[in-house]
Amino acid sequence: MADINSFFSLKNTIGNLTDNDINQTANYLEAIEAFTRTTYKSIYVIDYEVKGFEYVSDNPLFLCGNSAAKVKEMGYGFYFKYVPEKDLELLLKINTIGFDFYEKIPLQERKDYSISYDFHLKNEEGKTILINQKLTPLFLTESGKIWKAICFVSLSTQQNSGNITIIKKDGAQKMTYDLTTDCWKSVKKIELSMREKEILQYSIRGYAINEISEKIYISPDTVKFHRKKLYEKLGVANIYEAISYATINKLL
Known part of the structure; x- marks a missing residue:
């Protein structure tokens, strides 16, 4: 039986933070709060040290009828309550393959990559919506572990869950994960006419x-x-x- 700790990789366990780690984050949430006022997307910040949410925006898309404060309090328990079981298993899979991918990236490049995926959320009446999440590291520890990450939530443009993609910030590299063969595949860079x-x-x-x-x-x-x-x-x-x-x- 999966529990909340299943979302957190042993490879990314955060130990004692250094002064340099902590100094990265001075007043950064003020900037995120300002940004949330300019977008229709829901935004939240994950803190992998405390294994929960540090910030949740008021946009209702991600909240399933709850207040932002309530979702922040629930942390990853939110997923266990509002994600269908099949998609919950998918999220656990994404968590594992995502951290495995980041472990293989040179330390100086780890903040350059974002991961995107789709899954269903259900409200208390049982109605579901398909959403897309894009997650990117905000702060790394000096040892290269992902300490904090920001996630953007919007309605998915796809038809089904999955669609797991990792892309480098300049678009030079894009990878999709094939759930059938359990491997990453390179995707040719998009060219516009x-x-x-x-x-x-x-x-x-x-x-x-x-x-x-x-x-x-x-x-x-x-x-x-x-x-x-x-x-x-x-x-x-x-x-x-x-x-x-x-x-x-x-x-x-």
Whole structure:
């Protein structure tokens, strides 16, 4: 029977923190709180030393009807209450393979990688939603262990749980995990067509669909078609996420 400790790898046990470890975190939650006011996503911070949540935003998407303070208090017990059993097993699997992956990365690069995955949350009425979580290290100990990590929660654009992906911050490396063969597979870097780049560039400048169609001499429906295909290619839900993804991963 799994318990909360199952989420925490023995390979990432946090021992005594040094002064340098602690000094990294001075007032950092103020910046995270400010950021949460600018995004529709739910945000929380994991502290692997205390094995719980250090911060939970007020966005209700992740809370299943609870207050942010209540979810923070519940910590990883939240998952045991609100994640279906099959997906709970998936989360435990992701935890194991994720830490195993980070153990093989050079210390100086460990903060450059983020892991993304999808799973279901259920409310007390039994209704479920499929969400996506993207988790990236915030602070490492001097010995290279992940001490604190930040997680962004949004509605998934996929149809099923899983979709486990690790990506380097510059988009130079992307890996997906095949649950059937239990191994990581490299994914070729996404390349955008000239039309997709045009639509993104005009969208960045604030042009609406009708205005873009006039600029590039295609119908509004064709612009919508290209945007839909772009969202599918990037695994995003809207133009704002597409712009963010393309910018972060240097696709433009």
